[in-house]
Structure formats: C-alpha cells, structure tokens
Amino acid sequence: MPRFQTIFGPALLCVLALFAGIAHAQWAPMNSVTNLQQQPDGVLFIMQTGTLKLQVCTDSIIRVRYSATATFSDRPDYVITKTSWPETKWTMQSTGDGVTLTTSRLAVTVTRKDGGITYRDLDGKQLFQEATRKLTPVKVNGEDTYRAESFINIYGSREALYGLGQHQAGVWNYRGESVDISQDNTNIAVPLLLSSQGYGVYWNNDSRSRFNNRFANYMYITSEVADNIDYYFFYGPEFDRIIAAYRELTGQAPMFGKWTYGFWQCKNRYKSQEEILGVARKYRELHIPADNIVQDWFWWNHKGEHVFNKNYPDPKGMIDQLHAQNFHLMISVWPFFEPGSSVYEDMDKRGWFVDKFKFAKPPYHTDGMAVYDATNPEARKYYWQLMDKALFNIGVDAWWLDTTEPETEGQEENILLHHKIAAGSGDRYVNIFPLMTTGAVYDGQRSSSDKKRVFILSRSAFAGDQRYGVTAWSGDINSDFFSFRRQIPAGLNFALSGIPYWTTDIGGFVSGDPDDPAYRELFIRWFQYGTFNPILRVHGTRKTDQNELWSYGPDAQKILVSFDRLRYRMLPYTYSLAWKTTSESYTPMRPLVMDFRSDVRAQNIGDQFMYGPVFLVNPVTEPDATTRRLYLPQSKWYDFWTGSPIAGGRTVDANAPLDRLPLYIRAGSILPLGPDEEWSTEKPADPIELRIYPGANGDFTLYEDENDNYNYEKGAYATISFHWDDAKQALTIGDRQGQFPGMLESRTFRVVFVGENHGAGIDPDEHADKTVQYSGKQTVAVP
Numbered sequence: 001m002p003r004f005q006t007i008f009g010p011a012l013l014c015v016l017a018l019f020a021g022i023a024h025a026q027w028a029p030m031n032s033v034t035n036l037q038q039q040p041d042g043v044l045f046i047m048q049t050g051t052l053k054l055q056v057c058t059d060s061i062i063r064v065r066y067s068a069t070a071t072f073s074d075r076p077d078y079v080i081t082k083t084s085w086p087e088t089k090w091t092m093q094s095t096g097d098g099v100t101l102t103t104s105r106l107a108v109t110v111t112r113k114d115g116g117i118t119y120r121d122l123d124g125k126q127l128f129q130e131a132t133r134k135l136t137p138v139k140v141n142g143e144d145t146y147r148a149e150s151f152i153n154i155y156g157s158r159e160a161l162y163g164l165g166q167h168q169a170g171v172w173n174y175r176g177e178s179v180d181i182s183q184d185n186t187n188i189a190v191p192l193l194l195s196s197q198g199y200g201v202y203w204n205n206d207s208r209s210r211f212n213n214r215f216a217n218y219m220y221i222t223s224e225v226a227d228n229i230d231y232y233f234f235y236g237p238e239f240d241r242i243i244a245a246y247r248e249l250t251g252q253a254p255m256f257g258k259w260t261y262g263f264w265q266c267k268n269r270y271k272s273q274e275e276i277l278g279v280a281r282k283y284r285e286l287h288i289p290a291d292n293i294v295q296d297w298f299w300w301n302h303k304g305e306h307v308f309n310k311n312y313p314d315p316k317g318m319i320d321q322l323h324a325q326n327f328h329l330m331i332s333v334w335p336f337f338e339p340g341s342s343v344y345e346d347m348d349k350r351g352w353f354v355d356k357f358k359f360a361k362p363p364y365h366t367d368g369m370a371v372y373d374a375t376n377p378e379a380r381k382y383y384w385q386l387m388d389k390a391l392f393n394i395g396v397d398a399w400w401l402d403t404t405e406p407e408t409e410g411q412e413e414n415i416l417l418h419h420k421i422a423a424g425s426g427d428r429y430v431n432i433f434p435l436m437t438t439g440a441v442y443d444g445q446r447s448s449s450d451k452k453r454v455f456i457l458s459r460s461a462f463a464g465d466q467r468y469g470v471t472a473w474s475g476d477i478n479s480d481f482f483s484f485r486r487q488i489p490a491g492l493n494f495a496l497s498g499i500p501y502w503t504t505d506i507g508g509f510v511s512g513d514p515d516d517p518a519y520r521e522l523f524i525r526w527f528q529y530g531t532f533n534p535i536l537r538v539h540g541t542r543k544t545d546q547n548e549l550w551s552y553g554p555d556a557q558k559i560l561v562s563f564d565r566l567r568y569r570m571l572p573y574t575y576s577l578a579w580k581t582t583s584e585s586y587t588p589m590r591p592l593v594m595d596f597r598s599d600v601r602a603q604n605i606g607d608q609f610m611y612g613p614v615f616l617v618n619p620v621t622e623p624d625a626t627t628r629r630l631y632l633p634q635s636k637w638y639d640f641w642t643g644s645p646i647a648g649g650r651t652v653d654a655n656a657p658l659d660r661l662p663l664y665i666r667a668g669s670i671l672p673l674g675p676d677e678e679w680s681t682e683k684p685a686d687p688i689e690l691r692i693y694p695g696a697n698g699d700f701t702l703y704e705d706e707n708d709n710y711n712y713e714k715g716a717y718a719t720i721s722f723h724w725d726d727a728k729q730a731l732t733i734g735d736r737q738g739q740f741p742g743m744l745e746s747r748t749f750r751v752v753f754v755g756e757n758h759g760a761g762i763d764p765d766e767h768a769d770k771t772v773q774y775s776g777k778q779t780v781a782v783p
Contacts, residue, residue: 028132028151030114036099038092041085043101047115050135054110054117057085057232059103061245064117066229068135068146073227076423078375078432079464080204081251106235119199119233127199129153133229140225141418141427148205148226152219159197160603161219162593163496164211165190165461166474172489172591172606176216181209181431183405183414183460186475189431190463190497192246196593196603198237202246202463204230206432208414225428239496239594244585246498251467253500255582257453257708259328260398261574262291262680263564264537266330267547268509269296272311273318279548280327288549288561289568289678292328294400294539303369304337304344306390319395326679330398330457333387335406335437339368343386347372352379354419354426361409371406371415374436375423383437384444392448398455399441404434405460434460435468442468450710457535461499471501471535479508479519479540484526485621489606491533492591500581500588503535513543514551521623521658523552524559528661529619531563532611534588559659565676566762572672572685572702577612579703579717588612596633605631613700614669615640618654618662628656636667636695643760645695665754667695670722670731672702673764681707687748689768690722691759692731698724705740716740720774729783736776746775753783 035046042063045052051070055063065072077083090103100109107120119128131153135146161174164181166188171177181189181203191203193211203209207225221231232249236242247253265283270276276293283290301307308315322329337344337353347353353370360367373379387399408415416426416433423429438456445454454469461472474490477483487504494502507523514520530536538547549560567574580586587594590610596602608618608630616637618630632648639646639654640663646652654662665671671691677683685704692698705717721734731751750768752759759765770781 028134031132031134033099033110033112033115036094040087043092043099043110045099045110045115052110052115054101054108056088056090056101056103058088058245059090059105060235060241061085061249062101062106062108062119062233064130064229064231064233066133066135067227068137075227077204078206078423078429078435079250079462081464081467082249108233119235121198121235121237127197127235128195128201128233135226135229138224141420141425143225143425143428145425145428146226148221148223148229150203150221150229150231152221153217154213154219155217157197157217158600159195160593161193161195161211161213162493162591163190163192163194163200163498164493165497166472166490166494166502168474168477168486168490170486170489172492173604174211174213174493176213178210178212178214181211183431183434183462185403185405185407185459186477188461188472188494188497190461190494190499192463192497194239194242194496196597198235198242198597200234200236200239200242200246202232202234202249204232206429206462207427208430225425238597240586243496243498243587247466247585250464250498252585253466253581254469255453255578255705255712256455256469256471256501257328257397258571258575259291259680259708260455260535261571261578262536263289263567264292264294264330264535265290265548266294266296266537266539267545268539268541269298270294271298273313273315274311277318277321280322280325282548282550283327284325284678286550287678289564289676290327291679292330292398293322294537295329295331296400296539297332297334297402298363299331302338302341302344303334304347304386305341306333306343306386307341316394323395326682328397329395330400330455331391331396332400332402333391334402335374335383335404335433336365336369336371338366344370347379347382350379352376352382354421355415357409365409373421374433374440375421375429377422379422380436380440381444383440387441388444388448392445397452398457401434401438401441401456401458404437404458406433432462434458434470435462435465438465438468438470442470446710451708453708453710457503457537463498466499466501470499471503472499473502473535473537474504476509477505478510479512479522481522481525481621481623483508484522484529485607488529488609488619488621491589492606492609495587495589496591496594500586501534502589503533503537504530505537505539506530507538507540507542507547509540511541511543514546514553515544518623520552520556524556524658525620525661527560528563529617531567531661532589532609532615532617536564536567562659562762563661568677568680569673569675569762569764571677571680572674572688573612573614576672576701576703579705579719580701592631592633599633601631602633614665614671616664616666618664620656620661625656627653628662629653630662632664637664638667638693638754639663639760640665641761643754643756643758645756665691665693667693668698668724668726669693670698670700670724672700672722675764684744684747686744687750689764690731690749690751691754692724692751693754694724694726694729697726704743706742711740718743731781733772733774733779733781735778746773748772749774749781751781 419426592602
C-alpha cells in the first residue's frame with residue numbers, strides 16, 4: 001500500500017482536485033455572465049442570476065458587491081468611512097473566456113462561464129480566487145433577507161492566514177481552522193483576513209459570520225444576514241500596506257496622551273476613596289514609575305447612574321489629589337442600567353433599552369437590569385451626557401468601557417439577537433455594538449473638549465474601532481501559564497486585524513495569590529511581556545486583595561520595577577511609534593510575518609514579535625524556565641542585555657533567568673532612551689541616549705508634542721530624523737521639522753555605538769561615544 005501511494009499519489013491528487021471542482025459545481029450551478037457595462041470606476045456584470053460589481057477604488061483596493069437582484073443595498077454602513085475615491089487609472093480587456101481589470105499593481109479576472117474572480121499580481125502570480133458566491137433567501141428576526149456564502153478556492157496554496165480579531169484557542173495561523181465572527185467575553189470579532197500571499201480581505205458584514213477553512217484547500221466565508229455579498233480586496237504585498245488600506249477605508253487611529261504609554265495600576269477592585277489615594281501616595285513614596293490608577297466597577301449606587309457611593313465622599317477632591325500627584329484616573333462604565341434610578345426610568349420611558357435581565361445574579365446583576373441601544377443616535381448622545389456631567393466634568397481622564405459585547409451572562413447568544421434596535425434587526429447588526437458605544441464616548445468627548453485626548457479601554461471591538469481611540473483588552477482570562485501563553489497569538493492576530501492598541505490583564509483576571517511563589521513567577525513573566533504591549537496594565541482578582549508591584553515580595557518587586565523603569569526609559573521611542581501609528585497607519589506590536597513575510601518559519605511563529613522596528617520580544621511562557629528557545633530571522637542581531645552581536649537565520653537557546661526577558665535588537669536600529677522618571681512628563685526628554693546598533697543602515701524619527709491635547713492635528717508637533725550610514729559609520733541628526741509650545745529649543749544627545757558590554761541593558765551607559773549639543777540644525781556624529 002505505501003508503494004501504491006508513492007507511485008500514484010500525485011496523479012491521485014490531481015484527480016481528487018478535479019473531482020472536487022466537479023462535485024462543487026453539482027451543488028452550486030454556474031452563474032454565468034450574460035452582459036457587462038464598463039463604468040468610470042469599474043465594471044458592472046449582469047449575471048444569469050443577480051448583479052456583480054467590481055469597483056476599482058485604488059490600484060490596490062478592489063470592492064466586490066454581488067446582489068441577487070438588479071440593485072444594491074443602500075442601507076447605512078457604520079464601519080466604512082471612505083465612500084468616494086480619487087480617479088484611478090485602469091484598463092479592461094475582454095475575451096471569450098473572461099474580463100480582466102488591470103491597475104498599475106493588480107490584475108483581476110472575472111470568468112464568463114461562472115463569475116469566478118481571480119486576483120493576480122502583475123507577474124501573473126495568483127493571490128486569491130473567489131470561485132463562487134451565493135445568496136440564499138431566509139427569514140431572520142422577522143426580516144426577509146439572505147444568507148451569504150462566498151467560496152474561496154485555495155487548492156495548492158501554502159499560504160498562512162491571520163487576523164479576524166482576537167480569539168482564545170491559542171491558534172496563530174488559521175490555515176485549516178474555522179473562526180466564528182461573533183462577539184464574546186475574551187473573543188473579539190473583526191472580519192479582516194490577511195494572508196502571507198500578500199493580500200487582505202475585509203468582509204463587509206455586521207452579522208454573525210464565519211471564516212471556515214477546516215478543509216485546508218477550501219475556505220467558506222458566510223454571514224447569517226445580508227442584502228448583498230460585499231467585500232474589499234487589498235493587495236500589499238507587505239502587511240503594513242494592507243493595514244494602511246484598511247484604515248484608509250475605516251478610519252485612522254488618533255494619538256493618545258503621552259501618559260497612557262506609561263504604567264497602569266489596576267485591580268478588582270479599589271473600594272474607597274481612601275484606598276485609591278493611599279495606593280497612589282505609596283507609589284510616589286517608593287518612587288515607582290506610574291501614570292494611571294484605575295477604578296473598577298461598583299463605585300456606584302446604581303449601575304448607569306454615575307453617582308459615587310458613600311465610600312467616595314468627595315470624588316472631585318479625590319481626582320484633584322490624584323492629579324496633584326501626577327496620576328490620571330480611568331473609571332469603569334458599563335452599557336447596562338439598573339432599576340432604582342431616575343436615569344433608568346427616563347431611558348426606559350424613551351424606549352432606549354434592547355432587553356432586560358429576567359433572572360439576574362446579585363450583586364453583579366439585578367433583575368430588570370437593561371442594556372441600552374447603542375445604535376440609537378439619541379441614546380448615544382444621552383449616554384455620553386451622563387458621563388460628561390458626572391465624570392468628565394470632575395476630571396476623569398479615561399474610560400473603561402466594560403462588557404461591550406455586550407455581556408450575556410448565562411446565555412450563549414448575544415443580547416441583540418432576535419431584537420429590534422434603532423438600526424434595524426439586531427441579527428443584522430449584532431457585531432457592531434462595541435463600535436457604536438465607543439463611538440458615542442469618543443464623539444462626545446471630542447465635542448466637549450479638545451484639551452484632553454480620548455482614551456477608551458474596551459472589552460470588545462469591531463472593525464473601525466481604531467478611529468475612536470480604543471484599546472481592546474483580552475477579557476476575563478484565567479491566571480495561569482496556559483492562559484498567558486494563549487494571549488500572545490491572540491494579541492498578534494488582533495494586531496493584524498487593523499486595530500493597533502491592545503493589552504491584557506497582566507497576571508490574569510481570575511485569580512492569583514501574590515503570596516504563592518508559583519504565581520509570583522507567572523506575574524513576573526507576564527509583566528515582562530506586558531512591558532512590550534502597546535499598553536502596560538496590571539489587573540485581576542487576587543486572593544490577598546492586593547495587586548500593586550510591592551504586593552509580590554521584595555525579590556519580585558525589584559524585577560517588576562526594573563521593567564517598569566525600562567518602559568519609562570523607552571517613552572521617547574514608544575511615543576514616536578504612536579505618532580507613526582497615527583500618521584502612517586503603523587502597527588507597533590508586530591508579528592514576525594510583518595517584517596519577514598517571505599520567511600516561512602517567521603510566518604508560523606506566533607509567540608515572538610517585534611515591538612516597533614527595534615525590539616525582538618520573546619516571552620517566557622513556561623514555569624521554572626531558565627532558557628527560551630527562539631528563532632532569529634535572517635539579520636544581524638544584538639543581545640539587548642549584553643550588547644553581544646549574534647547572527648540570525650537560526651534557532652537559539654537564549655538565557656532567560658527570572659529577571660530577564662530575552663530581547664534582541666536588529667542591526668541598523670536607532671533606539672532613543674530617555675531619562676529615568678516617575679511619571680511620563682516629570683522631565684523633558686533630555687538628555688536622550690541614542691543607541692546605535694551597527695551592521696546595517698537604519699532610520700528613526702523622534703516625535704514630540706504637547707503630550708495631551710489635539711493641537712497636533714493642527715500641526716503643533718516637531719520631528720527629528722536620524723539616519724545611520726553603516727558604510728560610512730556616520731549618524732546624521734537631521735534638521736528639526738515643526739514646533740510646538742514648550743518645545744525644547746536645545747538638547748543633548750548622548751550617542752552610544754553598541755558593542756559587547758557597551759550600551760547594554762536598562763541603565764544609561766556612563767560612557768557615551770559622542771555627546772551632541774543639538775539646537776535644531778543638522779549634525780553628523782561618527783564613532
């Protein structure tokens with residue numbers, strides 16, 4: 001039998017492939033092109049059944065719509081913000097077999113006999129093939145609609161698949177997997193798929209959907225409710241270009257205040273004004289860097305009313321004291337409202353509730369507790385007005401929008417299903433609740449003030465949420481190495497879903513014991529990883545009811561504070577990445593496939609990542625580990641802790657004692673590190689230590705502004721470019737571009753050319769190779 005397989009295997013595969021195509025055709029009759037119309041922005045195809053439109057948005061973006069009728073739906077689209085596109089040069093070639101649209105970067109062919117669409121690059125390489133599509137009439141939630149299905153043929157492809165939001169199965173590459181696009185606690189739905197082939201697909205549907213690739217050669221994209229099939233095809237081939245196209249379509253990510261990139265102190269939960277002030281005071285007394293403290297739930301009398309309970313006798317005074325100590329306050333706000341307040345009665349009278357709990361579990365939920373309809377424009381305005389009057393006006397700095405799926409405690413299906421909402425059928429719009437409620441807060445705060453940047457921490461998200469100042473977190477995860485390990489691919493796939501800001505509950509939400517040595521190890525390892533997340537935040541339920549950095553014993557505290565210090569020294573670097581994210585659609589937390597897309601090993605690594613262009617981060621996710629096996633992609637690298645160079649293109653066993661996270665720096669990197677500080681704006685970023693890692697050319701742009709207002713949108717910021725010429729061994733510091741109030745007119749750069757035991761580790765190097773006094777004009781430094 002093995003010999004038979006060896007001899008006939010290839011032929012048998014060909015036969016099976018042919019049979020698969022024939023078998024599929026039996027179930028889905030061919031839908032041929034009967035006529036076509038060339039239009040200024042694309043081609044309209046009249047099909048044997050229905051209508052197909054290919055719209056050329058840009059040379060790399062094609063929108064595809066299919067209707068079972070002669071017209072396309074004109075329902076409001078809550079995700080897409082760009083609906084008109086500048087004229088793009090393209091040509092059409094028609095033959096007896098098909099019609100090809102060609103741009104300067106892409107060729108798209110529609111086959112006449114069956115309406116299949118094949119996307120190729122200009123070298124003829126096939127990228128993606130939508131073989132068939134169908135709309136099946138169904139009645140959902142009382143509405144006559146369609147079930148949408150698109151069949152993608154990927155026979156023979158070796159591509160890897162990514163994105164689709166955040167999911168908790170521990171899977172990195174979704175090839176051979178099925179992923180539900182449905183909101184749940186710890187699972188975030190974003191219907192954006194990226195492929196190592198260099199393309200992306202945004203499936204423009206807000207209902208429950210599925211990307212089914214369980215048979216690895218076929219992929220079915222389906223949705224429960226649809227008027228049309230509607231998707232956007234993006235060609236990169238680099239992932240940064242695909243994500244930039246997605247954000248051009250759905251909105252750009254704004255800047256956060258500089259303080260948000262520092263350390264966030266949080267637990268479940270602070271129970272009084274006295275406790276929260278005491279924790280902030282101790283951080284300052286111990287000189288541990290921190291910028292934000294968080295008030296979790298049950299600070300209220302009734303959920304939704306926003307009246308502090310008796311344990312907070314002077315909320316404004318509390319916030320004023322926190323601000324005086326250079327702390328910011330984030331507060332938990334839910335989309336639920338409890339009976340017993342005038343707010344509840346008012347919203348109920350106006351018909352702004354989707355549904356109410358029937359059998360609740362006090363104290364977390366109460367009978368009659370209701371979720372508001374975030375698709376209702378008036379309800380959204382009211383929702384923000386409540387927050388504005390009670391919280392923003394007394395100085396609250398950031399919003400923790402919890403349970404934004406919304407939560408369905410004890411029920412599998414989303415609350416919106418089978419209900420009518422202001423936008424229409426809850427089944428049609430079931431996934432957009434987080435987008436609508438975060439949009440209410442973002443738009444509300446922007447209308448109230450331009451002096452404070454919006455920051456929203458949301459337990460769920462949907463496509464487009466990046467435009468609303470949203471950082472998603474991975475939900476109520478468990479406190480163990482198994483769960484920790486799964487957060488890494490979850491976060492990296494989320495990064496490839498177009499939303500750049502993400503974090504976790506460091507240490508897990510349920511639950512840990514800070515007095516347990518095994519848990520202390522987990523917390524340290526998780527904190528090390530979190531230092532290189534876009535947002536650094538601890539949170540969770542703890543047996544001792546303590547979750548501060550001193551809660552884990554003096555040995556752990558020393559390690560935790562050292563990584564906290566590193567986070568603050570990195571602020572010039574991190575804040576510059578934030579500007580790159582806003583201005584260039586960058587992604588700061590980068591799976592290896594973003595920078596090493598053609599490296600097959602990198603494509604399949606979901607537990608290492610780049611933090612910006614400089615750091616290769618290798619989390620330690622096994623207990624009692626003292627080494628970490630990791631892959632160094634092809635390049636020259638430097639060990640961050642020793643400065644020792646090491647060649648890439650191989651696997652290494654890196655030292656990983658408890659106080660060390662394996663970190664490598666790519667040759668050609670330019671790393672700006674600021675002074676030690678206890679909060680993000682304690683000192684001007686002066687002097688800046690510039691670490692140069694020789695071995696390749698490199699560039700970096702330092703960004704600065706006023707730290708926490710929207711004047712940057714009006715041009716109030718400054719940049720300084722750095723270029724390392726490796727052949728000439730010369731660092732060029734360019735002319736400063738721009739200005740803003742409070743800008744440093746002159747400053748010092750301490751340039752360190754990294755080598756063994758020189759320019760290594762967290763502490764500033766006492767022996768700079770060059771000290772440059774800079775006043776805004778170009779200068780050159782050499783070793």
